[in-house]
Amino acid sequence: MTTPLEKARKDPESMKARILAVARRIFGEYGFHGTTTRMIAQEVGIDISTLHYHWGGKKDLYESVVVDINKDLRQKLIEVEEVIHGLPLGERMAISIDMTTDYLFDYPEVSNLILFRYFGKTRQEGNFDSIIPEFTADIARSMGLARDRKNVPPETTMKVLAVMNSIHNFISGENFFRPMVKVDRERYIALVKETLKFIHIPAFTQNEAK
Amino acid sequence: MTTPLEKARKDPESMKARILAVARRIFGEYGFHGTTTRMIAQEVGIDISTLHYHWGGKKDLYESVVVDINKDLRQKLIEVEEVIHGLPLGERMAISIDMTTDYLFDYPEVSNLILFRYFGKTRQEGNFDSIIPEFTADIARSMGLARDRKNVPPETTMKVLAVMNSIHNFISGENFFRPMVKVDRERYIALVKETLKFIHIPAFTQNEAK
DNA sequence: TTATCTGTCCATCAAATGATTGAATCATGG
DNA sequence: CCATGATTCAATCATTTGATGGACAGATAA
Structure with a gap:
């Protein structure tokens, strides 16, 4: 089965893909309710009916955007994991911070949308959280805080969340900060990378020394 | 001169104040565009025209909410500062984290709205940032990272932002995390407090030991 | 009592917004 | 060339939403 999203990801020149790319950016800037289908259509340079033809409703498009972004981020995290595999924890964290930060500054809508979903409600019926993969467990394992994806203790999940969110905050809040x-x-x-390393590396490496 | 907001803050039983209190919560949950004046009016149990009578437009009400919340937070930070004054840095941070976290869990809309303003755009003309006080300089001084409010170096501002945002994240993201x-x-x-201390105290105390 | 002012609601408006319909255009295979 | 299906747009709809006007009630002062 090929979902509309998969089709769009295959051919970046297609209308589907062009709409998706713009939708990522606009939804990321203004959130679900702050974005209108007209804003997206106008930015792409098409009529709203064309947008609806390809993606159905606004909510459908938004869901596709969220899934798309999470796929991209997951892919990036796998890439990072391959690079840092086997290094000592301090180095692993420094490289992860550098790579992830660079990536997210290139695609800030990823951070934007993730934070929107964390902190805001959407006055829309069903939440579609089931389709979103869970990263924290993988990151925990990658940081040596958990042996397997199953049964990661709450303390560990919280620590991983703190690190990830800290990164997203500085990317997404650039316009403000x-x-x-x-x-x-x-x-x-450069300041973001420096600050992130200053804050996060001591907590985990000091702990390791014990 | 007495602004509408000051009047409302004086008499919490007044209609003005009741509307403001509900508006804080709803704007905090759904953001500016996700909130309708009807949602607020319905929650208060009044007609929308009554809401407009007291607060003018939606945007005016939102601005008042933002100012109100920042005043509250500033007041709380002063309170914290008085308690931790003179203690060693590690203790100061631990107590600050405990007190601030407790406060924000009681008024999560404070964190919600602050994050909304950091990370989201409002497709509305003028931004009214001038009316929002700046906390980071005071916190920096309180943490012994700066001598005075003037000329706080960027590195320091970034560190303070990292700490504050980390707190807001866990409060505002409770529904998700x-x-x-x-x-x-x-x-x-309890987990939030524990995690925040684990992450943030080593970075600053280790630095102090040098 | 009467006049005035304040506060509240009902009815309604105008604009914005998500969505659909049907005609026109374009591409592709026969 | 023609038939068929895919794609695009102009026009339009129905609903939502921010906002206002005017009637009404209650309090207060003259």
């Missing part, structure tokens, strides 16, 4: 520190984009990215 | 760790509310709150 960067004016506060008054630096250009390049410097901001 | 708590099911993940499968614990009751009380246990979740």
Whole structure:
């Protein structure tokens, strides 16, 4: 079976894919309720009816966007895991932070949408959380905090969430935070990496030394 | 001069204040675009025209909510500062985390709205950021990272942001994270405090030892 | 009592918004 | 070339939503 999303991911030039790409960005900036189908259609340069033809309703498109983004992020995390495999924990974390941060600054809508889903409600009936894969367990294993994906203790899940969210915050909040520190984009990215390492690495490596 | 907001804050029984209290909660849950004036009016048990009579437009009400919440948070931070004054850094951070976390779990809409403003855009003309006080400089001083409110270096601002956001994340994301760790509310709150201390205290105290 | 002011609601408006219909256009295979 | 299906758009609908006008009730002061 081929879902509409899979089709769109295969051919990035297709109308389906073009709409999806724009929808990712706009939904990421304004959230579900802050986005109108007209905003997306106009940005793509098409009529709203064309958008509906390809994706059905607004909610369907939003769900596809969320799934699409989670697939991309999962893929990136696998890539990171391959690079850091076998290194000592401190290095593993530093490299993970660098790679993940670089990736997310290239696709900030990923962070945006993940945070939107964490912190906001959508006054829409069913939540479609079942289709979203769970990363925390994999990251926990990758950090040496859990042996297998099953039975990760709550304490560990919380720690992983703290690290991941900290990254998303700085990417997604760039428009707000960067004016506060008054630096250009390049410097901001460097500051983010530096800060993340400063905050997170000591907690885990100090613990390891015990 | 007495602004509508100040009047409402004085008499919590007044219609103005009742509307404001509900608006805080609803705006916090659904964001600006996700909230309708009818949702708020219905929750208060009044007609929308009554809401408009007291607060003008939706945007005016939202601005008042944002200001109200920031005043509350600032007040709380002053309270915390008085308690931790003079203690060693590790203790100061532990107590700050406990007090702030307890407060925010009582008023989660504070975290909700702060995060909404960080991470989401509002397709509305002027942003009214000027009216929002800036906390980071005060917190930086309180943590011994800066001597005065002026000229706080970017590195320091970033560290403070990391800590504050980390707290807001766990409060605002409770609906999403708590099911993940499968614990009751009380246990979740304990886990949050524990995790925050685990993550943030080593970074700053280790640095101090140098 | 009467006049005035405040607060509340009912009815309604105008714009925005998600969605659909049907005609026109384009592509592809026969 | 023609038939068929896929794609696109203009026009339109129904509902939602922010907002207002005017009637009405109650309090207060003259």
